[in-house]
Amino acid sequence: MVDVHASADLTALDHPSRRRRPRAARPAGTRSAPRRLALTTAVATVAIQVVAGAVPVAWAQPAPDPSVASPAPVRSVAPEPPAGTVLRVGRFAVDLDGRTLFVRGVSVPPDTVLDQATVARWAAAGFTAARLGVRMEADGTFSGQAAGAAGAAAAAGQARPPAGAGPTVGDGLDRLAASVATVTGQGLRVMIQIVPTATAARAGDEAFAAGLRRLSSRFRDVAGLVGFELAAQASANSPLLSGAVRLEDAHHLLWRSGPALFDPTASTATNDEAALLVGWAGGDPATVQRLLSAAESTQIGWFFDRPPTGPLLAALARPYPAAVAGVPVSLAYNPSGRLLALSYLPVSPAGNVFRPGAMTEIRVPAEAYPDGYLVRVSGATVVSAPGAGVVCLVTDAAAARVDVRVEPASAGGAPPVAPPPGDPCPAAGATTTAPGAATAPAGATGGGIGPAATGRADGRSADENVNGMLLWALPLAGATGMTVVLAGLWSRLRRDHSHGPASPRGE
Incomplete structure (x- = not known):
């Protein structure tokens, strides 16, 4: 005996309207997109947190406590x-x-x-x-x-x-x-x-x-x-x-x-x-x-x-230039007339440009000028006192060449020459820089011109200020980077779903 209800149920289940429709094949890689999204997000999170968190810690180490004794410094292989x-x-x-x-x-x-x-x-x-x-x-x-x-x-x-x-x-x-x-x-x-x-x-x-x-x-x-x-x-x-x-x-x-x-x-x-x-x-x-x-x-x-x-x-x-803020073009002294003539180009022998304040020092012994001396110069300014044992010159800003003449003064026409002090031109410290470039040692001997230390009234160094900025700037940069990464991944995921084929109707 046939079970009518059972047959009807089987027929109903086998009806085309109840049959499982075949699913369209997805594009390659669409099925694994959620997994790739999770994996990429995790990797990006770790990388950004390492950069945003570890770098400030490395750059912002606390200053050493001066009260704590430290080991004696080891001599550098090439000290200043x-x-x-x-x-x-x-x-x-x-x-x-x-x-x-x-x-x-x-x-x-x-x-x-x-x-x-x-x-x-x-x-x-x-x-x-x-x-x-x-x-x-x-x-x-x-x-x-x-x-x-x-x-x-x-x-x-x-x-x-x-x-x-x-x-x-x-x-x-x-x-x-x-x-x-x-x-x-x-x-x-x-x-x-x-x-x-x-x-x-x-x-x-x-x-x-x-x-x-x-x-x-x-x-x-x-x-x-x-x-x-x-x-x-x-x-x-x-x-x-x-x-x-x-x-x-x-x-x-x-x-x-x-x-x-x-x-x-x-x-x-x-x-x-x-x-x-x-x-x-x-x-x-x-x-x-x-x-x-x-x-x-x-x-x-x-x-x-x-x-x-x-x-x-x-x-x-006899007078002579002890230090020249430039490359000498000519140098001569006439003993009979006691005339010193010096010309130079205001660039260093290495081809670098002097910073403002670099001085030329001309030694003027009293034996050569018992009645004093006169200085005539173009392209530079005399900043030493009249009668100084060392003539100090600062190159003018627009000068392409400096010409100097030192000659004897007439009796009573100039103050007597004073012996040079220990530091005749104290403002002479002016290192050189190439236009748009940092200084470098000159030749095998090293024209070693190191960067000058910059003091601060508050006793803090420039590194401390940079470290303080890094403590808040890098985490902010990390958050911004995370937002950009997630936004890109979310946009790609939506694009993959929206481009997939629609399910067939009326089979």
Whole structure:
């Protein structure tokens, strides 16, 4: 017997109107869109929270408590150069502000003890440096030999050996350090010259390298160091010697003495293209005047090879630019008319533009202008007082060239020349910047011009202000980024659903 109700139900279930309609195939990837939305949202949330939360924490570390003791600082591999360090750019010696330097000074024999009065007389005569000799033994050590220098010091009349001192051992660098302190204490720079014994001169570069390592390790932190000078017997370009200095000293120059290119009877100390006149042939006044003119025409500094006295001191006391805020075009001095002429372009030897306030310093010794002097200048402004022992010039803003003339004044026409103070142009600190670029070390010697520290009245640094801003700015940026990501994902999801095919009707 057939169950009518059951048959009717089956028929009804099989009726086309009750049959499950086939679902249209979805586009590839539509079925997994919710999963991708969730996964992408989670990844984006984690990434943005890491950026927005971790970065402020890393940048906004609290300032160290000064009351809590900290370990002693470890010496940097390449610390900032000491104040007054002499660098090199091309053929010019430069200071840390990028100004061209014309170093002028006197040479002091090894083992000579200097006194402050002697160095003060040199400064009053316009000298800005001293070249101190130190005697080196064959093993690269520096032993005291006071008796050997007594005759030279007595003949010079400007420095004296220690009274009653005979040859000593092991105190060469100590005695040198005392002389270095005396020179730099008067505001002068210093060159350290290795003077080898006869045995050391035959020992070769290994002995010189050992001596250079000792010197550079002892004096690398001295302010106003021109560099280290080797005698002519050392190899001209030995990597061993340069490496000996760089092993201990990242900044100071190594100078090597040899015959002068402009005069075979003279000698110069060179660092690549830069040179300093250090050997003066016979040293008579006529020869001195000739070599001085040659040094000026070739635009190099010099060290007279002995402490000068009498007529020699008068011949050496002539005006000159000690520091030029630019590249010298011409430099000449006429001893008969006592006329100094200087022209320069107001850009650094590295091609950078000086910041406002960079000064040119012209030394004007009283011996050269007993009745005072007059200054005529175009392209710059004199900011020093009348009669100052150093003429300080600031380049005019629109100047493309500066021309300076210093000439004697008539009797009573100008104030007498005053000795230069320790810091003759205190506002001279003005580093250089290339247009649109930061400064960089110059050449192998590093025209190392670091950024200046900026002080604040509230005692807070600029980093602290930046960190405070980051604490609220980065989380806000993270929230904004999250909104953008979610909005994009939601828009894509809606677009995927709206573009899918409609269900068929009336099958």
